[in-house]
Amino acid sequence: MQPIELAATQYGHRATFSAMANPCELLVETDDAALARHLGEIVAAEAWRIEQKFSRYRDDSVIAAIQHTTAGNGYEVDSETASLLNFAGSVFTISNGLFDITSGVLRKIWKFDRSTNIPTRKQAKALLPLIGWDKVEWQEPFIRLRPGMELDFGGFGKEYAVDRALQLAEAVSGTPMLVNFGGDMRANRAPTMRDSWDVGIESVSNSLPAGVVHFRAEALVSSGDSRNYLEKNGVRYPHILNPHTAWPVMGAPHAVTVLGPTCIEAGFIATLALLKGRAAESFLASQGFQHHVQR
Amino acid sequence: MNKNIKITTALSAAASALLGVDASLAQETQAIGTWDFKMAALYYTEPDRVDAIEPAISARRQIDTDESLTLKLTLDSLTGASASGAVPSSDVQTYTRPSGSGSYTIGANETPLDDTFLDTRVALNANWERPLGRLLTMNLGANISKEYDYTSLGVNALLSRDFNKRNTTVTAGISAAFDDIDPEGGVPVAFGVMRPAEEEQPRAGSSDDKTTADFLMGVTQVIDANSLFQLNYSFSQADGYQTDPYKVLSVIDASTGSLIIEDAAIGLPRVVAENRPDERTKHGLYGQYKRNIGGDVLDLSYRFMTDDWGIDSHTVDVKYRWDLGSGYLQPHIRYYQQSAADFYRGFLLDGQTPVAGDISSFASADYRLGDFTGVTTGLEYGRKGSQPWSIAIEYYLQSGDEPDGKFGALNDQELYPDVDALMFRIIYDI
Numbered sequence: 001m002q003p004i005e006l007a008a009t010q011y012g013h014r015a016t017f018s019a020m021a022n023p024c025e026l027l028v029e030t031d032d033a034a035l036a037r038h039l040g041e042i043v044a045a046e047a048w049r050i051e052q053k054f055s056r057y058r059d060d061s062v063i064a065a066i067q068h069t070t071a072g073n074g075y076e077v078d079s080e081t082a083s084l085l086n087f088a089g090s091v092f093t094i095s096n097g098l099f100d101i102t103s104g105v106l107r108k109i110w111k112f113d114r115s116t117n118i119p120t121r122k123q124a125k126a127l128l129p130l131i132g133w134d135k136v137e138w139q140e141p142f143i144r145l146r147p148g149m150e151l152d153f154g155g156f157g158k159e160y161a162v163d164r165a166l167q168l169a170e171a172v173s174g175t176p177m178l179v180n181f182g183g184d185m186r187a188n189r190a191p192t193m194r195d196s197w198d199v200g201i202e203s204v205s206n207s208l209p210a211g212v213v214h215f216r217a218e219a220l221v222s223s224g225d226s227r228n229y230l231e232k233n234g235v236r237y238p239h240i241l242n243p244h245t246a247w248p249v250m251g252a253p254h255a256v257t258v259l260g261p262t263c264i265e266a267g268f269i270a271t272l273a274l275l276k277g278r279a280a281e282s283f284l285a286s287q288g289f290q291h292h293v294q295r
Numbered sequence: 296m297n298k299n300i301k302i303t304t305a306l307s308a309a310a311s312a313l314l315g316v317d318a319s320l321a322q323e324t325q326a327i328g329t330w331d332f333k334m335a336a337l338y339y340t341e342p343d344r345v346d347a348i349e350p351a352i353s354a355r356r357q358i359d360t361d362e363s364l365t366l367k368l369t370l371d372s373l374t375g376a377s378a379s380g381a382v383p384s385s386d387v388q389t390y391t392r393p394s395g396s397g398s399y400t401i402g403a404n405e406t407p408l409d410d411t412f413l414d415t416r417v418a419l420n421a422n423w424e425r426p427l428g429r430l431l432t433m434n435l436g437a438n439i440s441k442e443y444d445y446t447s448l449g450v451n452a453l454l455s456r457d458f459n460k461r462n463t464t465v466t467a468g469i470s471a472a473f474d475d476i477d478p479e480g481g482v483p484v485a486f487g488v489m490r491p492a493e494e495e496q497p498r499a500g501s502s503d504d505k506t507t508a509d510f511l512m513g514v515t516q517v518i519d520a521n522s523l524f525q526l527n528y529s530f531s532q533a534d535g536y537q538t539d540p541y542k543v544l545s546v547i548d549a550s551t552g553s554l555i556i557e558d559a560a561i562g563l564p565r566v567v568a569e570n571r572p573d574e575r576t577k578h579g580l581y582g583q584y585k586r587n588i589g590g591d592v593l594d595l596s597y598r599f600m601t602d603d604w605g606i607d608s609h610t611v612d613v614k615y616r617w618d619l620g621s622g623y624l625q626p627h628i629r630y631y632q633q634s635a636a637d638f639y640r641g642f643l644l645d646g647q648t649p650v651a652g653d654i655s656s657f658a659s660a661d662y663r664l665g666d667f668t669g670v671t672t673g674l675e676y677g678r679k680g681s682q683p684w685s686i687a688i689e690y691y692l693q694s695g696d697e698p699d700g701k702f703g704a705l706n707d708q709e710l711y712p713d714v715d716a717l718m719f720r721i722i723y724d725i
Binding site for chain 1: 300301303306307308309310313314331357429460590620621682683
């Protein structure tokens with residue numbers, strides 16, 4: 001197993017490790033190094049488990065198995081995968097089809113490497129028949145995709161991992177802690193040594209922090225294109241893709257940060273806000289979650 | 296989809312379905328794991344007067360991330376003596392104990408203290424905090440406390456609502472308390488004269504009661520990332536028996552300033568039972584400013600109280616929590632000043648003393664109702680971590696103004712001696 005690093009901090013301990021191509025950490029308000037290490041191992045193990053099970057890069061993942069089994073009834077999934085697929089179906093409906101786990105296929109033509117490789121309209125339209133959760137045959141526990149379709153849990157996998165990891169750690173200890181996987185974070189309760197968990201929000205334009213968010217027992221997720229975008233002739237194409245047009249959502253904010261009761265909820269609201277483009281702010285205002293938008 | 300329909304309810308249901316996979320299991324584990332127990336012990340001493348030991352245990356159960364139940368059990372054990380209200384004298388004085396059986400003697404020029412003062416109090420508090428929505432929090436509490444001569448029952452409810460991206464919190468609360476007083480030896484007749492021990496004392500019954508209603512309104516405003524300000528208004532109305540059944544007033548000879556002797560054979564001076572109004576209305580204003588200074592916390596507060604007994608008080612409290620990394624050190628200073636109640640008297644004059652049973656006249660020599668200034672200085676040290684603990688030591692010095700109208704023999708006596716107290720407290724997370 002990969003190592004986790006443990007360090008004492010002003011308020012307790014910090015366990016760090018790497019998962020899902022992101023730096024991950026657990027902040028825990030305890031002087032007890034053994035407890036902190038134990039909690040850190042639980043959190044890291046859950047992150048690695050989810051990464052391995054649902055990775056779209058691994059041949060042994062559930063995602064790969066689903067994509068390879070397009071004959072007969074399709075692939076029979078376990079109960080956790082079924083829960084995630086049901087969630088995907090719910091948010092597809094809630095978002096009127098904007099949040100779609102089948103839109104990952106667009107990566108074939110949209111490679112957000114900050115290059116100038118913009119696909120043509122024709123290339124984009126050619127992929128539309130492969131996109132749409134409503135084209136997937138999902139009869140729990142069987143799922144069958146059309147040949148060429150892809151599934152991607154990347155839209156909420158990291159958020160799900162944070163929520164799950166915190167749940168597992170909380171079952172062991174009620175001490176205040178914060179799980180942070182690459183900027184998606186959730187705390188089980190307010191810290192006792194200070195008034196709130198204080199999180200800096202990265203600025204998209206320069207190295208100065210864009211703000212500090214104080215939160216107590218909540219989740220915080222940031223989403224945006226600050227690192228992943230294409231630019232050609234002065235036009236910036238954000239990595240937020242509209243599954244209805246196979247084209248980036250032009251006019252989306254650079255970054256949206258949302259606080260919510262769970263990471264999975266905050267993350268969905270943040271992503272949907274980006275998908276709303278110019279209407280991101282009015283959408284966020286109507287949802288009642290605390291948020292921060294960078295244009 | 297042009298309209299922004301609120302989708303958070305549907306989303307929340309979907310998230311619960313997803314994350315609730317092991318919810319039943321997780322909650323079972325959590326129920327056991329998240330009772331948090333704290334133990335505290337307080338030792339309080341007023342040299343030559345009162346010693347108190349107060350152990351307490353509290354248990355807090357985290358029901359949900361934002362729902363909790365707190366239970367606290369406190370045991371008070373008080374031993375010692377308390378100033379009875381009578382004036383000191385150049386002669387030895389003898390007083391009858393409140394029970395009416397037995398007596399105690401006060402040396403010449405000593406403040407009369409009733410040394411039979413001993414009590415044990417048991418108190419149980421329960422508090423339930425839960426959200427009533429994303430921004431609304433409810434706090435319900437109940438408490439019961441029992442001493443051998445006093446029973447108190449109380450309930451309270453508090454609602455807090457966050458506004459302005461949670462930067463503003465408005466709080467409103469009400470509480471009610473029902474007290475039963477069952478004094479040792481019975482409820483004294485107002486201004487009844489103390490009789491020698493074993494004789495029948497003037498008593499108006501065996502018990503009495505009091506009800507108190509409180510109302511509180513407040514606003515907390517986050518000023519910036521490091522500071523907040525809180526402002527509260529409180530209103531309190533108490534009805535019923537508010538006299539201290541063990542406090543008396545000396546009756547003084549109007550020409551000499553000496554004690555009138557009730558029973559020369561045993562040296563019992565004439566003292567009468569005090570009497571206070573049975574209504575009291577208080578208004579309070581409280582402001583607090585808290586500021587985080589690089590990990591340290593400055594906590595400043597001021598309280599103004601005024602009531603229809605004529606007591607106005609001002610409290611200024613300053614704490615500075617100095618962060619030491621794994622622990623903290625917190626010096627504390629509190630300054631308290633109050634004016635005397637309208638009916639506060641150091642003594643009563645013979646011939647002007649209300650007759651026994653005159654419940655529409657009021658007088659008390661209780662030093663807590665006099666003009667005084669109290670200064671508390673303290674230091675607390677705490678450790679952080681999974682098993683935090685703290686110790687604190689505080690010293691309190693109360694200096695009062697001598698009551699008005701001292702004359703004759705009274706000029707040789709100090710009617711309002713300083714009172715000081717030392718407090719030692721330890722809190723431990725178990």
